[in-house]
Amino acid sequence: MSRRAIVVAGLSAIAIAASGCSGGSDAEAESPVDITKLRAEVTEHFGTPPNEAPWYRHITAINWANGRVEVTTDLDEGETFGGLCRHVFGLAFEQVGEPPELSVAVFDSGGTEGGCA
Numbered sequence: 001m002s003r004r005a006i007v008v009a010g011l012s013a014i015a016i017a018a019s020g021c022s023g024g025s026d027a028e029a030e031s032p033v034d035i036t037k038l039r040a041e042v043t044e045h046f047g048t049p050p051n052e053a054p055w056y057r058h059i060t061a062i063n064w065a066n067g068r069v070e071v072t073t074d075l076d077e078g079e080t081f082g083g084l085c086r087h088v089f090g091l092a093f094e095q096v097g098e099p100p101e102l103s104v105a106v107f108d109s110g111g112t113e114g115g116c117a
Contacts, residue, residue, distance in 0.1 A: 031064035032096045038062060038069065041091045055084040062088070068103040075108045085116035
């Protein structure tokens with residue numbers, strides 16, 4: 001599979017997750033973060049060569065839920081998220097400035113939350 005096909009497959013997975021299948025569309029409307037814009041910025045900054053981050057292809061969804069940005073991955077329990085949390089938080093923070101409470105949670109393939117801000 002070519003790099004371009006892999007990137008398109010990754011983008012397709014994020015788009016499918018963003019299409020409302022998660023049931024988070026109402027929550028996203030109440031979000032201080034523009035989740036659609038955030039997904040695009042994550043792809044632009046970390047999903048395109050030569051700047052592709054090693055964790056980018058592991059993202060399966062980015063949503064607003066439970067009052068925070070939630071990033072779901074296909075990583076196995078115990079695998080590290082690298083800079084994923086820090087970078088997604090940074091992009092979200094750029095959108096909203098200084099919110100009283102902005103957090104990002106990253107989940108592995110089993111639904112376990114990893115360490116994040």
